[in-house]
Amino acid sequence: MSTNLIVLAGGKSSRMKKSLDSIDLNDEVKNIALQQHKSLIPVGPNDEPLMYYLLLNAKAAGYNHIYIVTSKENEAFKSFVEHYSFEGLHIDFCIQHTPEGQKPLGTADAVFQCLSQFEELTKAHFTVCNGDNLYGVDALKDMLRLREAPHALVAYNREGLRFSEERISKFALMVFNSQNHLEQIIEKPDEHQVAHCMSTQGELRVSMNIFSFYGPLIHKHLKNCPIHPVRKEKELPTVLMLAIKEDPAAVYCFKSEAHVPDLTSASDIDQFFKT
Numbered sequence: 001m002s003t004n005l006i007v008l009a010g011g012k013s014s015r016m017k018k019s020l021d022s023i024d025l026n027d028e029v030k031n032i033a034l035q036q037h038k039s040l041i042p043v044g045p046n047d048e049p050l051m052y053y054l055l056l057n058a059k060a061a062g063y064n065h066i067y068i069v070t071s072k073e074n075e076a077f078k079s080f081v082e083h084y085s086f087e088g089l090h091i092d093f094c095i096q097h098t099p100e101g102q103k104p105l106g107t108a109d110a111v112f113q114c115l116s117q118f119e120e121l122t123k124a125h126f127t128v129c130n131g132d133n134l135y136g137v138d139a140l141k142d143m144l145r146l147r148e149a150p151h152a153l154v155a156y157n158r159e160g161l162r163f164s165e166e167r168i169s170k171f172a173l174m175v176f177n178s179q180n181h182l183e184q185i186i187e188k189p190d191e192h193q194v195a196h197c198m199s200t201q202g203e204l205r206v207s208m209n210i211f212s213f214y215g216p217l218i219h220k221h222l223k224n225c226p227i228h229p230v231r232k233e234k235e236l237p238t239v240l241m242l243a244i245k246e247d248p249a250a251v252y253c254f255k256s257e258a259h260v261p262d263l264t265s266a267s268d269i270d271q272f273f274k275t
Contacts, residue, residue, distance in 0.1 A: 001144045001212075002124040005063045007054065008110050008209075009039050009131030010071050010096035016041075020266045029269065036076045038263045039131035043272035050263055050272075052084055053134055059089055061140035067118060068131070069094045069110045092118065106233025107209070112222040115215065122215040128236070129210040134261040142254040143212040149181065149252035150214035151243055155205035160257045171206040172237065173197050174253065182244060182251035185237045205253070208260045211236060217250075218243060 016038045020030055033041050039051040058066065070077050072095050081091050094114040098104050111128055115121045127143040129135055139154045155174050175184040175197060185207065186193050197204055221242040225234040243250040262268060 001146060002126060003063045003144065004065045004067065004121060004124060004126035005058050005140075006067045006069060006094075006111060006114050006121075006126055006128045007039075007051075007131045008069050008107055008128065009037050009051070009077065010069045010104050010110050011037070015265055016263065023266045023270050025266065025269065033266070033269070037070070037131065040076055040080060041263060041269055043263075043269065049080065050134055050261075051080065051131055054129075054131065055084075055086055055089060055091075057135060057137050058140055059086070061137045062144055063127070063140065064089060066091045067094050067114055067121075067126075068092070069096050069114050071096060071098070071104070094118065104233075105227070106231070107236045108222055108225040108234035108239050111213075111236065112219075112225070112234075115219060115222065122219050124215050125212060126215065127210070127212050130208075130262070132263040133208055133210075135208070135210050136256075136258050136260075139210055139254075139256055139258065139260075142256070143210065145254070147252050149249055150217045150247075151240070151250055152212040152252040152254060153182070153207055153240070154210045154256050155180075155253040156208050156260065157255070157257045158204040158206050160259055161206070161208075162259045168206075169194075174205045174207060175201070176205070176253045179249070180253045180255070181249050182240065182253050183248070185241065187237070205255065207237070208262075209236070211240075221246075 016033055020033055029042060040049045043050050066089055068077060070093060074093055094117050096104050096110045096113050142154055143152060158168055161168055170188055173186040173189045174182060176182050221239045225239050227234055240251055
């Protein structure tokens with residue numbers, strides 16, 4: 001399995017920026033959160049950003065080639081990589097270009113642009129994850145494990161995620177069969193759908209946006225991914241469903257009981273400092 005990892009860090013961090021006045025942060029942290037991508041917000045004892053820990057975990061899991069997808073204003077990311085050096089990791093930058101005056105077109109668009117800029121990925125396996133989630137080494141290793149299915153993702157137990165009930169209730173639910181092949185993703189599930197999943201599967205599993213794809217088979221679905229009618233973005237869950245429509249056994253679910261710290265809003269920064 002190829003040890004390529006695409007890290008998505010091209011978003012505008014809008015929810016983070018809007019929430020910064022909700023908690024008491026020092027001026028330096030607040031300025032970084034306002035001006036840079038949230039994955040570069042300092043959260044460690046020596047002001048290490050979340051991206052630092054994510055790349056350390058990726059290295060420990062066995063990855064050696066990292067592709068960081070950013071906006072064209074990525075000088076802060078280049079300074080970050082130069083500062084920490086990350087011996088043993090080859091790091092490339094991919095620019096997610098956006099139409100003038102518009103927001104980025106979503107995760108599927110980011111991955112498609114990365115494959116367009118680094119064509120070797122169209123012929124290889126690669127993992128994709130968010131830059132503002134701190135995935136554990138085990139989950140990153142799972143994406144490198146040999147399997148029959150061309151694609152895979154980590155299916156997190158909703159009970160293991162240490163977020164508020166309100167927040168977790170909005171996470172998309174995953175429906176999979178007895179062979180752990182993904183069948184459906186239910187976005188913003190209602191109470192009846194939650195109850196049905198629990199009764200049929202005995203547990204509730206959600207995606208935290210860490211995937212493994214096989215380039216030769218996923219490239220066309222990334223290219224042809226439609227724009228979501230409400231969010232106006234091209235999204236990786238849609239790409240997964242396109243792959244499943246073509247091959248019902250295309251996506252394997254690796255189960256995890258772990259928590260995934262993330263940086264969605266300012267309260268998450270505060271939580272990192274507390275832990």
